[in-house]
Amino acid sequence: VNGSEIELHVHLDGAIRVQTILDVAKRRGISLPATTAEELKEKIIIHEPATLTKFLEKFEEYMHVIAGDKDAIKRIAYEFVEDKAKEGVIYVEVRYSPHFLADCDVGKPIPWNQTEGDLSPDEVVRLVNEGLREGERAFNIKARSILCCMRHMPSWSIEVVELCKKYRNDGVVAIDLAGDESMNLEANPEHRTAYEEAVRCGIHRTVHAGEVGPASVVKEAVEVLKAERVGHGYNTLQDPALYRKLLEQNMHFEMCPVSSKLTGACDSDFTQHPIITFRKDKANYSLNTDDPLIFNSNLLLDYSVVHQHMGFTEEEFKRLVRSNAKKHAEYEPLRLHHVWKARSATVF
Numbered sequence: 001v002n003g004s005e006i007e008l009h010v011h012l013d014g015a016i017r018v019q020t021i022l023d024v025a026k027r028r029g030i031s032l033p034a035t036t037a038e039e040l041k042e043k044i045i046i047h048e049p050a051t052l053t054k055f056l057e058k059f060e061e062y063m064h065v066i067a068g069d070k071d072a073i074k075r076i077a078y079e080f081v082e083d084k085a086k087e088g089v090i091y092v093e094v095r096y097s098p099h100f101l102a103d104c105d106v107g108k109p110i111p112w113n114q115t116e117g118d119l120s121p122d123e124v125v126r127l128v129n130e131g132l133r134e135g136e137r138a139f140n141i142k143a144r145s146i147l148c149c150m151r152h153m154p155s156w157s158i159e160v161v162e163l164c165k166k167y168r169n170d171g172v173v174a175i176d177l178a179g180d181e182s183m184n185l186e187a188n189p190e191h192r193t194a195y196e197e198a199v200r201c202g203i204h205r206t207v208h209a210g211e212v213g214p215a216s217v218v219k220e221a222v223e224v225l226k227a228e229r230v231g232h233g234y235n236t237l238q239d240p241a242l243y244r245k246l247l248e249q250n251m252h253f254e255m256c257p258v259s260s261k262l263t264g265a266c267d268s269d270f271t272q273h274p275i276i277t278f279r280k281d282k283a284n285y286s287l288n289t290d291d292p293l294i295f296n297s298n299l300l301l302d303y304s305v306v307h308q309h310m311g312f313t314e315e316e317f318k319r320l321v322r323s324n325a326k327k328h329a330e331y332e333p334l335r336l337h338h339v340w341k342a343r344s345a346t347v348f
């Protein structure tokens with residue numbers, strides 16, 4: 001870690017401080033199955049490789065505490081920037097589902113068993129933006145955001161792209177599609193419609209694909225949803241023709257080493273990890289934490305894993321999307337699109 005890192009794939013709702021969850025629960029009178037930060041942490045974190053489904057269930061331990069609460073939402077955004085600044089990050093794109101943090105205008109059932117309130121997805125985005133802006137000023141780094149559609153909630157997707165359009169001048173830089181990859185696009189055409197609107201309006205696009213799903217999901221993400229970056233993408237390697245094509249296109253892959261082990265996406269033996277192949281082939285990729293709360297991790301841990309177990313050298317770290325970030329992060333907002341495309345340092 002050289003103090004000018006960039007991070008492109010991290011979920012805001014997977015990067016909350018345990019203490020904040022406790023504080024907010026206490027203030028709101030919400031009971032939790034733990035009274036100390038240590039106890040709560042034990043409930044939330046994953047120690048051993050699990051499955052993506054098991055991992056996604058972890059959000060149920062605490063999302064009901066934060067969702068629907070204006071102060072909490074602004075606070076997690078602000079604290080997120082502080083935590084990233086402490087990790088030496090100077091440019092971060094943080095993603096979340098506005099609907100998952102709202103308690104009205106989300107249809108039924110309201111997420112996390114909440115009773116209906118007055119916090120809409122639109123208001124959530126405004127609050128996160130406020131928290132991020134205040135964090136940027138306080139900690140002197142740049143924090144942008146990506147709004148997530150959820151695979152299992154196609155009815156939200158059109159609203160997500162509309163929010164991306166509405167807040168594009170307030171630090172919202174792209175749209176994402178997260179959640180369980182086994183839900184296909186044919187059955188959920190709304191995601192496709194939302195991404196078409198994103199293309200039409202010049203909203204940048206990334207998609208979770210090939211994390212636990214097969215290479216065909218990556219292909220669909222790139223060819224149908226016109227993704228400009230792929231979230232994870234490990235299983236791209238199962239389709240050599242697709243892999244070659246994406247290498248030629250200089251497609252950016254947002255890789256998350258620690259996450260890939262604990263979600264069971266990749267073999268737990270890091271020495272067999274797909275990232276080794278991407279590195280060998282000089283692919284365009286970044287290293288990211290994904291959900292540091294649940295993985296009990298930080299960016300340094302992801303960097304040290306690839307250093308210790310995948311033979312990463314200082315040379316490779318220099319080639320990664322990091323070294324030139326400082327120069328680029330200082331560009332005016334328009335030029336930040338160059339960062340968004342995340343070309344590696346040698347390509348900048």
Ligand SMILES: O=c1[nH]cnc2c1ncn2[C@@H]1O[C@H](CO)[C@@H](O)[C@H]1O
Nearest residue numbers: 011013059095096097148178179208
């Ligand atoms: O690694 C992942 N793969 C797929 N979906 C994820 C991952 N991490 C988090 N989320 C999902 O994205 C939502 C918005 O931030 C989270 O609430 C979680 O459901």
